[in-house]
Structure formats: structure tokens, C-alpha cells
Amino acid sequence: MKFAISYSAPYYGADPDRIIAFAKHAEACGFEGLYLPDHIALYPGAKVGNFEMPPTLPYPDPLDCLSFVAAATDRILLGTGVLLLPYRHPVVLAKRLATIDVLSRGRMRLLTVGLGTLPGEATATGVDFATRGRRTDEAIDVLRLLWSGGADGVSFDGEFFTFDSLVSFPKPHGVPQLPIHIGGSSRAAARRAGRRGDGYFPGGMLGPLERAGQLDLAKAEAIAAARDPAALEYTRWGSIDMPAERVEGLAAEGVTRIVIGSIDPEHLFDEMSRFAERFDLGT
Structure with a gap:
């Protein structure tokens, strides 16, 4: 299993020193990659599901931010999510x-x-x-x-x-x-992943039956497109406090990478270090 981590700038802040410190610590802990989210523009009343997004959330351009991170790190992979x-x-x-x-x-x-x-x-x-x-x-x-x-x-x-x-x-x-990995929480996203993607990264708000159905659909679409379904990487969101049993369960579902999402901003580095120690990321 590979473990990556997401820097949620809207909640952690877009301060350059904080971003670099986070990236360097993630690299030192042994995380495979660092992900950045993306929104080009927000507006009053913008909603994702039932959640109304505050329009002042600071979303830096993820590619500019990753370029900045790359200059200050040596190993960690760069991702968008x-x-x-x-x-x-x-x-x-x-x-x-x-x-x-x-x-x-x-x-x-x-x-x-x-x-x-x-x-x-x-x-x-x-x-x-x-x-x-x-x-x-x-x-x-x-x-x-x-x-x-x-x-x-x-x-x-x-x-x-x-x-x-x-x-x-x-x-x-x-x-x-x-x-190119495909993200999304719909069957259309799963079909796109099978036809065109190198991996599938579904969203977090899906039930187990729908998740399994979407992965099966992605693999079926890969076969129909004369692509190797076994080559399709499968990434899922995880939590900083997830137990080993949960990781084992995800591996049994075919997951190849777990991306750790939002962490308490006041305890970021300590929680990252504890996670890395629990799963021996530095080895």
C-alpha cells in the first residue's frame, strides 16, 4: 500500500512557509506524494452537495503551488485532487x-x-x-x-x-x-477511468456497494477499450487515525494508494509523524 497526504490550503492556509514546512515534513515522514485541491473561483451560494462553501476560502493554484513545493523537496511526488x-x-x-x-x-x-x-x-x-x-x-x-x-x-x-x-x-x-488519474463520485467518472485513466480516485461519499460497482465498471470499461484492467491504480481517501485493520480492508478491496485528508491544523506535524511511525513509512 502507498500512502500520500493532501494539503488542504483552504483550512491550513496559503502561507508559503507553512506549505513548505508541511511538504518537507511529509517527505521526511515517508509519504509517497502530496496532493493539492483545486477551485478556480468561488462565489456566494456555491455548494458541494449540501455544504455551502465560504467564498473567501483560499484556494491557491495547485500547479503553481506544486512547482513551489518541488523546489523545496527532493523525493515526494506531486499530485492534484x-x-x-x-x-x-x-x-x-x-x-x-x-x-x-x-x-x-x-x-x-x-x-x-x-x-x-x-x-x-x-x-x-x-x-x-x-x-x-x-x-x-x-x-x-x-x-x-x-x-x-x-x-x-x-x-x-x-x-x-x-x-x-x-x-x-x-x-x-x-x-x-x-x-492521468480520474477523480469523481459518479458512474460516468468510473467509466472515464476505465476508458482513459491510469487510475481511479473516487470521492468519499459513496456506500460500499456503489464503490464496488464503480470499480467493477471501471475495469469492465478498460477491457472493452482493450486496456489492461489490472494496470488501473485505485486510490481512496483515508484518515490520519485509521487503524491497520482499515488499511487491510482497503487493500482487500483492491486499493493501491490511500490519501490522508484533512487533519487538525493545530496538530498537523505530530499526527503525521505518528501515522508514519504506525505504518513504517520511513522504511
Whole structure:
């Protein structure tokens, strides 16, 4: 089992010293990766489910923040949970992600993308909320095409993106393409993970039967797309106080990575250290 951790800037703060201290401590503890959440813009009345989000929550750009973290660390992998892909142009994003990967010497490897749930965020970025699924599928294809293209360029003619003989450098560090994990809590997300993803990272508000059904669906879609279902990584959220029995249960469900979510801000480092000791992350 791999263990990563999420830095929830809206609750821990966007102070640069605190972010770097958190990242360095996570690396010293032995966590595999550090995840950052994403929102481009909030507004009064924005809700995720029944939770109304305070519009002043400080969401720094996750890619800028991860670049900043990469310069101060040596080993820890860089992740997003989740990057709102339909609201970013994939031609620009391909360059940004490859640049971070090169500058970090191959650590931009936990990219997780999702659709977003706030209609006002889509409107603000000029995206039709109803098309964001198709737009995401197309953007994933564009990212991979640009990363794999050579000096002669690549072309694409889709519903949302079109270009001819486009060349994008630098390339990811030492690999043809960056892994793209799919986040979400819907069956559509599970299907997308099977058809296009290198991994599936479902949300936290699902019952056990629905979770199992979604994982089965992702694997079935992978088979239908002539992809290897066994190669699909399966990431789940966990808690800082989770017992070994819970980890064993998740492993039995096929989970390959656990991401520790929000922790009491007043006891961040102590709780991270205790978790690392309990699961021998430093070994």
C-alpha cells in the first residue's frame, strides 16, 4: 500500500512557509506524494452537495503551488485532487505539467483530474457546464497526443479543440506521457477511468456497494477499450487515525494508494509523524 497526504490550503492556509514546512515534513515522514485541491473561483451560494462553501476560502493554484513545493523537496511526488480539467485549455496545460515534471526531475506523477460541480465556476471560465464531461475526455486525449508528439507536430480535430502540426516541448521527464488519474463520485467518472485513466480516485461519499460497482465498471470499461484492467491504480481517501485493520480492508478491496485528508491544523506535524511511525513509512 502507498500512502500520500493532501494539503488542504483552504483550512491550513496559503502561507508559503507553512506549505513548505508541511511538504518537507511529509517527505521526511515517508509519504509517497502530496496532493493539492483545486477551485478556480468561488462565489456566494456555491455548494458541494449540501455544504455551502465560504467564498473567501483560499484556494491557491495547485500547479503553481506544486512547482513551489518541488523546489523545496527532493523525493515526494506531486499530485492534484482534483484538477478541474474542463476549465483549463489542454494545450497550455500540457506545457505546464511537462515543465513541472522536468523541473522536479519526474515527480509530477499523481495528476488526478475531475469535472467540477459548481455551475458558476464553469460559466466564469466560458465553459458550458453540460459539456464538461465531453470536454474533459477530449482534453485528456489532447494532453497525451501533445506529450507523445515529435518535431513534425501532431494534429487534432475535435468538438472543442482543433490544431494542425502542433509541437509541444519540453516532454515529461523520462516517460512518453504523464499518468492521468480520474477523480469523481459518479458512474460516468468510473467509466472515464476505465476508458482513459491510469487510475481511479473516487470521492468519499459513496456506500460500499456503489464503490464496488464503480470499480467493477471501471475495469469492465478498460477491457472493452482493450486496456489492461489490472494496470488501473485505485486510490481512496483515508484518515490520519485509521487503524491497520482499515488499511487491510482497503487493500482487500483492491486499493493501491490511500490519501490522508484533512487533519487538525493545530496538530498537523505530530499526527503525521505518528501515522508514519504506525505504518513504517520511513522504511
